[in-house]
Amino acid sequence: MESVQELIPLAKEMMAQKSRGKLVKLYVLGSVLAFFGVVLGLVETVCSPFTAASRLRDQEAAVAELRDACEQQSLHKQALIAEGKAQEATLCTRALSLRQHAS
Numbered sequence: 111m112e113s114v115q116e117l118i119p120l121a122k123e124m125m126a127q128k129s130r131g132k133l134v135k136l137y138v139l140g141s142v143l144a145f146f147g148v149v150l151g152l153v154e155t156v157c158s159p160f161t162a163a164s165r166l167r168d169q170e171a172a173v174a175e176l177r178d179a180c181e182q183q184s185l186h187k188q189a190l191i192a193e194g195k196a197q198e199a200t201l202c203t204r205a206l207s208l209r210q211h212a213s
Contacts (some may be wrong), residue, residue: 117141 117137124134 121134121137124137
């Protein structure tokens with residue numbers, strides 16, 4: 111059915127042929143559901159730019175959180191590497207000082 115104007119003559123013709131009432135009810139129900147589908151589609155189309163903007167903001171916030179976490183992890187790794195180098199330097203100087211006294 112392309113338009114509502116076609117539904118009314120169809121219903122009149124079905125009633126003139128003495129079709130069962132269930133069949134007419136089925137066509138009316140299908141038409142009402144199609145109408146609600148069109149209305150919901152229009153509402154979704156109108157509201158979609160607003161929801162897309164909020165999704166974009168949420169996505170940007172998530173990316174910022176990941177970036178901060180990566181930076182903190184890299185700073186932590188650098189601190190561990192620097193700490194390890196300091197311990198190695200301490201161990202090397204101790205070993206050299208022990209050798210000087212041993213000889």
